[in-house]
Every structure is written in structure tokens, then in C-alpha cells.
Amino acid sequence: MTGRQRLPGQRPLLRTLLVAAGWTVVALGGTFALDPFRNYQLALVAAYLCATAGLTVLVGATGQLSLGHAALMAVGGYGFALTRNALPFDGLPAFVVALLAGALASAVVGLLLGLAAARLSGPYLAGLTLAVVIALPAVASTWSTVLHGDQGVHIAFEGVPDALRRVVALEQWQAMVAVVVTSAVVTGLTVLRGGRFGLRMLAVRDDEVAARLSGIPAGRVKVLAFTASSVAAGVGGAVLCFVAQTVSPGAYTVGFSLLLVVAVVVGGLGSILGAALGSVVIVLLPWLIGRLTANLPADAAQRLDGNLAVLVFGLLLITVMAVAPHGLHGALVARRRRRPSPDVPRPTAEPAPRKVLVPTEEQR
């Protein structure tokens, strides 16, 4: 008896894993070339990428718009922190157990939201998810004995493992952990999107009735997609908590949630590479703006602090949509397609003789 065959064009799992392992090794090697602050930024990009990759798969493949992925990151972060603090042991086992707990917490919340999301669409779903992120501070205050209100939950400082302490700095270690975890998340999402489930998601996005008539359980596909996307965001929140050693509602505001959407749209909806580009943009752009405004008078710098970044993100979004509607990844793909192949002969500098239509004798 033969098992289920791959779809045409579907990359073999082993090849996907090898490609992921290759990129992970490259990224880990890259951490040795970066200074501590750059490694900190790399860890942030990796944490954000978990959330944006999940979000781009959700929005791009199923058409479900979530404005509340920051809240799902927070759920993962709280799950990680509370579990980590409750564990009687330290080190890698504690990290793994806490990470799984964060993923589980976000899966449960994502499943509940997904069940509602399967019955909603467009602005209604966006509104529901936005309400969740707006409610986050109130939830943290209401259960302040556990979630510690606005202060959030802190985790015990855990440095570099003894075996690596001589060769790896703290920020580099955090970046390495973030890269490995993000690689696992992105690989999982790539496999999910590339197979039968991915095709089901796209079919549901394009025509739900036709998909159902083709035997695709649209509701279940939407719920699973939302849950998978939530887990990715939750893992991102856990990584962020690991890097920052704290999780609080102030880090997961509506503005940050919208920023995740901006990253996905600017990078290119549905593209995981686009999500990576978008994550780089939302980490580097505020830092670049901060560098540019650093030399301004203190009063002007204070007024611009925070506000200028929002303005620039808005302008960036408008510009990218006007110039490259499919985002940065879409623009890169289009550019690659336009580039002539080296095998194709280039047109000669001398123009071809112009053809002139001359009427025949009969036509005359």
C-alpha cells in the first residue's frame, strides 16, 4: 500500500528541512560577525518574524485579517514567563518546557479566536481581533495577582550556558536561540503552506462555496490556519520574553499590532520572505529614525520621539503600495523576471530595419 503522494511542485520535506538547516547555520554563523547591539536587533527581527510569518500565512493564504496578533504574542510571552518562573529547574530544559507552554497557551487562545474567526470575515474579524489587543491591559490589571498588571512578569536572568560562555556574548546567545526557534517556526509554516493544507487555504480564500463543494471543510481550514498562526505569534512572544526577560502589556499595544500588519503588507502579503523583510524594516526603521533625530535640538527630538516613526511607517506603507503593490518581495520577484537571461541574446545596438507596409499592385 502506498502512502499519500506529494502534490506536483511540492518540495520534498527532506529538502525543505535541509534548506532550513542551511539558512539557520548561515544565520548562526552571522551572529559571530555582529556586535552585541546588532545581535540584539537580530533577535528582535527573529521574534517579530515568528509573528509576521504566521500573520502573512493567515492573511495571504486564507484572507483572514487579524489586527490582534500582538495580543497572541503577549499570550505566548506570558505563558513562557509564568511557566519559566514556576519550573524548579533551569537551563535548556526549562527554556524548552516554557517555550512549549507559551506555544500551547497561544494555541488555546488562537483556537478560541479561530472558532469565532471562521464565522466572521473582513472588517468584522479585524474588529474582533483588534478588540482582543485593546483588552490586553485590562486583562493584565484584572488578573494582576498572576499577570502583575502594567508591570508585567519578569523572568530570572539566565546567561550564556557555561560551555559557551568563553566564546559567546549574552546578546549573541540570545540571537542564536531566537534564530533556531524562528527557523523551526518558519519551517513549520513553510511545510504547512506548501502541501495539501496550503492548497486548501488558498481555495478557501478565493471562493469558499466552491471550496466546500470540492470537499474542502472551509470552517475547519480557517480555524486551523488561525490556530497555527497564533502558535507562531505566541512563540515569537516567548522569544521576545526570553530576550527582554520580561513581558508586559505595554509592549503589545494596538500600535505594535498594526506595525506587524504593516510589516506583512510592506514585505508582501503571503510571502514568508516578505515577512522577514518586513520584520527587518520594523526593527531597523525606528532605530534609523532615532539616529537621524539624535542631532536635533532636545525639544524637537522630544516632540518627534515616537511620532516620527509612525509618520514614516504610514508614508512607507503608502509608497510601497503605490510603487510595488505586491510588497518588497513582489518587487524583487518582478525585477528578477524582467532581468534578461544570459542565454537570451541581447538586442544589438543597431536598430533593426524598419518595416514599411507598401500596398501591392492589386491593393492599388
Added chain:
Amino acid sequence: MSAQTTPVRTGDPRLAVRSLSVRFGGLSALDDVSLDVHEGEVVGLIGPNGAGKTTLFNAVCGLVRASAGAITVGGVPLPPDPTRLSARGVARTLQGLGLFRGLTVRENVLAGCLGATDPGTDAQRQLDALDLAAHADRSVGDLPYPEQKKVALARALVAEPQLLLLDEPAGGLGPDDIAALGDLVRHTAATGCAVLLVEHHVDFVMGVCDRVVVLDFGRVIATGTPDEVAGDPAVDEAYLGIEVTTP
């Protein structure tokens, strides 16, 4: 061309609709409709706009809930869930094509057989059968309309259904494409598939169907072979508004 008299069918029908009624609030869209479609038979469902043809399709597919009546496929009641139709050997095309615009031709056909062990081979076989293989990797939206219709048909046929519901398959097609569609429908029925089609193109219906059921205002007003139905004055009145006078 079909026979002159209604053929006598034996055995259980593949599709049996019994006393089906569908109401939308105070509006009766279908009222006590019964019809059968047997294995290897092509039945046409015709009627003026608003007669209830697509509503009947939607009721069979579970897209609208019947207020009364029963629908069975192979003698077993159909679940009121469209996603379980394909597992029961029922496939349907939609009036508005219902293609997945963001997918290629091959992916559209694959979507019709994702539950199969080897959907790639099944899809390729269907693409070859309908001469779509050359377009397999093109975006479905880039194809001309008749080719898009073929893709929708290929997706419905790829799972080798036992009952095929075609909603206006000839709409928007030229004479050559309609002739080819007729051949395809007859060929599909020859494999044992029961075909029920809704169509406004009367010549196509008369040429391809074994039997025709005429609906008007949600009720069956005539049923029989194409010739029997064509000569029925009630059908003329329903379609053309001709007042039928009896001597």
C-alpha cells in the same frame, strides 16, 4: 438525439428528489418538487428565470435548507453539508465558474481531489482528458472564458463523481464549444455518471438530455423526453408567455 418517449428506468435512481419544498420567508422557491436521475442519464432542468432551478441545486448541495421533502443519492439521504458531497460521489459546477483565481489551472483541478492518495496523477489525467495540459501551470484567470469553463468542469470531474450537477454549463460559450461540451456530457454519462444540468440554452438541452424537467414558479410543470417537453403547451406558456387556448 433522444428517444421520442420517456424511457422506462429500472432500479433505484442515483439522485431522487421527493416532494422538495424550499421557502425563503414568505416566498416559496420550490414547492413539492420531485425528480429522479438515473445512472448514465442526462436530465435537463429548465425554466424561466426565478423558476427555482439553482435553488434546487443549492438544496441538493446543502447550500440552502429544505423546508420539506427528501433528497437521496444512491438511496441514502444526503447530508446537509456541502463539504461531504464529494465523499458521496457528488460534484457540482457553479453558475459563476467558482474558480480559485489565485491558483493555476493544475491547482484548481487538484483542489477537486485533495482527498485522493495521488491527486497529482488524478489531476494530470483530467487535464489531459480535457486538453488543458498545455495550460496546466498558467494562472486560471489568464485563460479565455471557454477554457475557464473547462477548468471548472475538470475540477468537478477529477474525483470521478457518480452524480454531476452542472449549473449553466453552456452559458457564454460559442457554437463549437457548446458542441464539444455536449460530447463531453454524453461521454461522462456513458461512463455511468448521472448528470443533472440547469441550462437556458434550449437547443443544447434538447440535444444532450435524455429527459427534461421544466420548473415554473417553483413547481414542476412538465417532464419527459425533449420532444415531449418541446410539444407541451404549458412549457410554451411558461417560457414565452403564450396564452394557451383549448378548443
